[in-house]
Amino acid sequence: MGFKICFVLLLFFFLLGIATSSFLDYDTPKTSVEKGRSLLLKNSYEEAKQMYFEDKKQCAFVNNMNYTIVTSQCTRQPLSYPVATCCKSLKRLMCKYRDQLNPNPKCAFFMFENLHNKGKYPPTILKYLCEQFEGKKKDLDCFGY
Known part of the structure; x- marks a missing residue:
């Protein structure tokens, strides 16, 4: 008798769930008019995106740089990256293109951005390594490179 009641209740709730789910609309209402802050955010995002791509066009040479100068020499060792090797190879790359980068x-x-994507380096690791190797400097010293 108890099994029959449990089965009937289970069947009832199952059918109730199927019947009511077809009436509910879980989609958010879509409006064609944007107002207030959302419009400002959308415009500022579009402007920033446009500026990013304009700047990237001005720096098209960056996509053709030979990053293997750094990625072949600055490889992760068991505990960390070799400080002197990474910094020297980064300076060699940057000094090679200094007239275009300045x-x-x-x-x-x-x-x-390209170097981190190609070499899979953690963010700011190369800056940290060079500061550790040469100390904090404002300008890049390309003497001897």
């Missing part, structure tokens, strides 16, 4: 500082940003 006029537009955003090109250096794109260079590091």
